[in-house]
Structure formats: structure tokens, C-alpha cells
Amino acid sequence: MQVLGISGSMREDGNTARLVRAVLDEMERNGFETEFVSLAGLRIGPCTGCELCLKEHFCSIQDDWDAIAEKMLEAKVVILGAPTYYFDVNGQTKNFIDRTYSLYHHRRLAGHGGVAVAVQANTGGERAVQTIEGFLSTHEFVSLGSVVGNGYRAGDVERDQSAMEAARSIGRRCAAFLGDRRG
Ligand SMILES: Cc1cc2nc3c(=O)[nH]c(=O)nc-3n(C[C@H](O)[C@H](O)[C@H](O)COP(=O)(O)O)c2cc1C
Known part of the structure; x- marks a missing residue:
């Protein structure tokens, strides 16, 4: 699998899932194999700061x-999306990010392409995107773009045409990134 899309929302088929899948769908159209995973319902505890990962x-x-981390290590491009909760990513996404500390020490994600996606009802999404971009830059991903969508109830984001088009455009950029690497 070349491209992994992750939605950190606890709504399995919510707005974040839909915006992440819009990026993946465009990549599929460009001939790339993708996988979508939702963190909804998964047990992802907080980093305890034990430092054993050193x-x-x-x-x-x-x-x-673990299983999602293994998929992320395998993927050449990772799209990480989160709903905006109190002007930032939701807790499940933050737990997921914090646990990647264990992959940081040896820069195991460096050079992979990365995309940040957030959905807000009306405010705070830029800050959620900044959190995801902080995760991407710390791990030395190659940043391939970000998008903030608007929506409140599940599915609303599909009416945010500019966000949906931005997601498709990012999908084309990711395809170009992978195409260059394929030579
Ligand atoms: C606990 C909670 C906090 C939220 N905080 C914000 C917020 O700060 N700003 C905002 O615009 N929307 C906020 N929202 C709305 C969600 O971001 C919005 O419904 C989003 O579409 C959810 O995405 P999802 O369907 O992928 O879960 C909040 C929702 C919840 C449940």
C-alpha cells in the first residue's frame, strides 16, 4: 500500500473521513493504491512518557x-485528518500523534509525504492543522499540503466545494510526488 489515509475522528463516516477520502479517491484515479483507516472505536491510549521507546x-x-503505526511506516504518503475540538485536534488524534514519539528517535518516517486535514464547524481548524503539521515537520515528512473543511453534522463537508476541490488538488500533488519517486 502506497498511500494511507487516517481519520482521527470518533465518527467513522464523519466529515474528517470524507475529506481524507477525497484525497485518496483522487490518488486512486491517478493509479495509486490507497488504504483508509478510521481511529473510531480503536483503543489508543496516551503516551505515558516512559521513554522506553528510546x-x-x-x-x-x-x-x-501498533497496527496503524506499522501501516504508516509502510506507506509512502500519509494523510492525517482530525476534527477540530476546542480549536485543536481531538483527543484520539492527539494520542495517536504523541505515541509516534517512538518512531521519532530514528526518524523512521523521514522523507515520507505528509498531508494535514482538519474539519471545523466554523473556527479553530487552522490551529488543528498546525498541530498536525507540527507532527509532520518533527518527523521530517515532506509536506504535501493541508486543507481545512467546514461542516458540523456528518456529511456536511461534502457541501464545502472549495475544501473538496482543495483535497482533490492535494491528491494530484501527492500523485506527482509518488510519480517522481517512481521515476
Ligand atoms: C467536543 C467538541 C468540540 C468541538 N470544538 C469545535 C471548535 O472548537 N471549533 C469548531 O469549529 N467546531 C468544533 N466542533 C465541531 C466539529 O469540529 C465538527 O462537527 C466536525 O465536522 C466534526 O468532524 P467529524 O464529523 O469528522 O467528527 C466541536 C465538536 C465537538 C464534539
């Missing part, structure tokens, strides 16, 4: 984070 090179906490 020695182990992977997180020692046993829960559902």
Missing part, C-alpha cells in the same frame, strides 16, 4: 496503535 525503538504500550 531503547525499544517502538512503543511498549499494547493496544491498537
